[in-house]
Amino acid sequence: MPVFLRLYLLPERAVLQFALKGTIAMALSLFLAMEMSLERxxxxxxxxxxxxxxxxxxxxIEKGLCQIGGTLVGGGVGVAIMGLFMQMPGMALSCLMLWVSFNAAASALVRNFNLTYGFAIAAATATLVVVLSLVYSSTPTSYSVFDTAVARISEIALGATCATLVSMLLWPARVRNIITSxxxxxxxATFSCLEQQLTLNADAQKARQSVVDVIQAVVQLDNDSSAMVYEGPAGAGRVRAANVLAQRTLTMIAEIQIFGRLMRYAPELMSQHVIDVLEDLRDTFRKMRETSSEAEARQLAxxxxxRIKHVRQENNSTPLQRRALHGARELVAYAxxxxEANKAIVNADKTRLKAPSLSVYRDGLLGLLTGLRAGLVFALGAVFWVASGSSSAVLMMVMPVIFSIMFARFPEPAVALRKVILGAMVAIPTALLFGNVLLAQAPRDFEMLVLVFGPPLFLGLMALANPPTLAYGLGFCIIYTVLVMPGNHMSFDITSTLNRSIAVLVGLIILWAVFRMVGSPGPLVMRRRLISATADDLCKLWRRERERNEHWFNGRMAERLQRLAGYDATLPEDKRNLLDLGLTGLxxxxxxxxxxSRLAEHDEPRVLAASRHWQQALAQAFQKCAWGEEDECFREASDSLLAQLRDHSDMDREQVELIEGLTERLEMTFHRHAVIFSDEAAAGRIQSANGI
Structure with a gap:
């Protein structure tokens, strides 16, 4: 059954509750706004x-706080702009465009979507204060500007407060439930990923997708967990447990794919007892995933x-094999x-786990492009308004700006915006029928207004509750409300409604075209930037506080891995190596x-100097192998470090052998990547020479 037919003919109970809650919240906010005689x-x-x-x-609650905070800041900026340039509309609009661009750029540098929405509201509120002051007053005064700002802040804050109260009191849904899920x-997903990586005949596409699924789940967990602090005194404990789970999962993913590579590409270097351990590891993690008992899973681990400890003690192994067994024990410890963290999320009162949230990787180029896109959309709307002189053109400077900032975070913003436009096209005839025909014939009281205006809004909210139809529902609900403009002094002018409809559609179509023309940087540019940023972070690790290094690096790499996986998906199957390279960086x-951590205990200057040189060589070798080059400096740096450890440190023989096995494994990894990417570069040169 098509998604819309299933949504409306076989609606789920949760969807109906969501739509009813939304309708009640909007009716309450409309009632209070009309009772308070707010302007709009x-x-x-x-x-x-x-x-x-x-x-x-x-x-x-978190989104409401961001919305109110963005409204207050945006209102203050709007008042300041008009205070400085009240007699110079051109300068006021120019400053407003800079403010819109700044908020759009800042929104691209945060991971939390509620903060992104806060930046969008800050830009939109300042736009409303400035533009409405210019449109509806031939000679704006300080009092009229301030009055406009207070009215916009009051309206938006009232809507946020009503929605928050209804959400908390009527069929409350808790963040802790989705965090537990x-x-x-x-x-x-992590245990399944390990099974895929340790299966010799595993499908490469499924193995790659298993890693992507883990990373996406971790980022989703980290993004949503911050809102649990608003759900009672146990919320902070759940946030800490979720942070531990996210951090340890990324650390585990950094190790899992190494074992998969050893089994697939270098089985001859693994002795039979190491292979048996890896197979035992795979089977045990499968049992842990299948069991529903946390205690049983913990006992299996x-x-x-x-068993791994016993194998290490009973068998003689090469340095590489010792490193593999040591890594297997670490995987079990992470599991x-x-x-424990998964259990602590449920029993937050008893948890003592603590870890910071994932750091954010901020790409200045993406922020710049997002800011330029939003500024361009605003400038085009301002030109249209100045050229036409129509008050309806104000919508071209408000709604497209909000959608521009919000949709910039989506993987395919143009596709999502096209759905919003389709929802808006359905909203236009609906608004004409219910707003200009039915409401015009109805008595002028609040009850009849809700009875006529509410049913289409209820159906739109049902679409908003379903992820596949969310964009359609958002476009319908917003545009339907803007076109009907319910309030104390409603006008039923069809011409005015059509003018607003045209302005909204033109603004959204312009935004869609801008998204198509000013998209994200190309895969080659972003690949170079992400690899270079990873290499820079590898160099910085030794200069940062040791206790927070892992948390800082995990967060920055999580977003990079998501982007590399997205670029991988656009390549042919035999060339999807970017995610593997990103996992190597992790x-x-x-x-x-x-x-x-190991070398910090040795204060011998020669050992420390050799370790710093080794770290720089490691970052350089990673960057070179990404472009098909091998770096002999890393082998030299590794030999020098091992020599210094043997001659000038009190590190025991087993620890030195573990480091030796580690460097041997890293050399194999760099060589494999260099071969892969050198073949791709050679193929690209051949195609270029043949004019392909």
């Missing part, structure tokens, strides 16, 4: 609509850890911590952190 009560409804996205109480998904960071 429909902005309170629009505020409430945006808060219906992700309706869990903690997320609604996210945590189970992270654990199961502890038993496996003891135990993950199980592993190199953890290798560096462990080396730093």
């Amino acid at each position: 009560p429909y902005w309170a409804l629009i505020s409430a609509v945006f808060l219906q996205i992700r309706p869990q109480s903690g997320l609604v 996210h945590a189970r998904t992270v654990v199961n 502890q038993n496996l850890r003891q 135990i911590v993950m199980l 592993n190199l960071g953890h290798v560096s952190i462990r080396m730093h």
